Amino acid sequence: MKIKLLLFSSAADLAGFREQEIERDDLKVAGNILGYLTSLNTEFDKWAPYLRVAVNSSYVDTNHQLSDGDEVAVIPPVSGG
């Protein structure tokens, strides 16, 4: 699976980057992205309950099937307003 990963706010700080093109066989559903992030920084394990995933600008469930070319965003708790 080849996707474009976008990170924001505290998630970008934890990962050390904001945007990455990734191609990995273990990315099938949206939730897999959190496993990938935890492999980069174990702090992501604690963050998992707070993170939502959006695919192509819409929130999705963790079992949402990914497709090649998807833009996958990790959304920490929002604080606009």
Added chain:
Amino acid sequence: MKIKLLLFSSAADLAGFREQEIERDDLKVAGNILGYLTSLNTEFDKWAPYLRVAVNSSYVDTNHQLSDGDEVAVIPPVSGG
């Protein structure tokens, strides 16, 4: 009793004036002003339940004692906003 009477909105239309200095022995309490107005135009009788009286810029009960020099205003249902 000598007072300054102020009328507004529909009350001014019914009476045909907006302001009058009046001196009358039968003005003791605020409610008496409605009797005086009815003597000018019997339509005021129907209006009585809709009119409030203010003395010196504050709403008062109909049994509020008047004093010489009071500014007495007849307040039809308000419609600001």
Added chain:
Amino acid sequence: MVKIISEPIQIAGVISLVSSPQAGALDVFLGVTRADSQGREVLYLEYETYEQMALREMTRLETEAREKFKLLGSAMVHRIGRVDIGEASVAIAVSSAHRNEAFAACRFLIDQLKKTVPIWKREFFADGSIEWSGESPQKRTEQVR
């Protein structure tokens, strides 16, 4: 801060009256002249007031709102005279640390203003008729029918 004016309401000016470094939320309500009044076409409105008492009542309402809600600032501005369609006749602005109080206080102030502040609206209809708004014996009779 309460005001009665005859010119168009400058909304940015009203908002600046309530700003505060402690304010996190501002709510602003505008009452605007509508082209429609219960199905009848309106050309414009005219407002009159018992100014001295209206200012006193508005000040009393502000004091009450500041006691009921944790307000940092409040302003009520009512325009009198002719107000054309789409123009604001009243602006109410409040500021508070958080939005609950701002919304509740703004709602309170406009609701109370409409009940007690001596200001009267006259509607100028497209059919040529002119009527005072608000309760009257005539309207009550019409409703009963």
Added chain:
Amino acid sequence: MVKIISEPIQIAGVISLVSSPQAGALDVFLGVTRADSQGREVLYLEYETYEQMALREMTRLETEAREKFKLLGSAMVHRIGRVDIGEASVAIAVSSAHRNEAFAACRFLIDQLKKTVPIWKREFFADGSIEWSGESPQKRTEQVR
């Protein structure tokens, strides 16, 4: 009408986006940077966004509000980048025939915006620390203590 901008919000312009000859009531909410965040002195805020998705979410919320309430107009403008004390980070304006809908819709839109729109606030404190606002595992731990 939804917008994300980096300049100060011009409130009169936001209001003009929702005006309508049928509108009798406009409600405008402003979220403003406070000098105080839970007892700590704030110097300024910085907002970042996932812009494409934020605009999409804001548009979705407007559509939902227009279905739930009888709105004549609505506008949501969020500012990003640095926002100083006393400046507005967000403006929401709605218009409707009567005030019930305007107040309810404005409240709905700011509440939902704070829940779902991907915008993040970073607080720059007077003591030199810099923190993302919003829920986090650290804050949860502190609360449990």
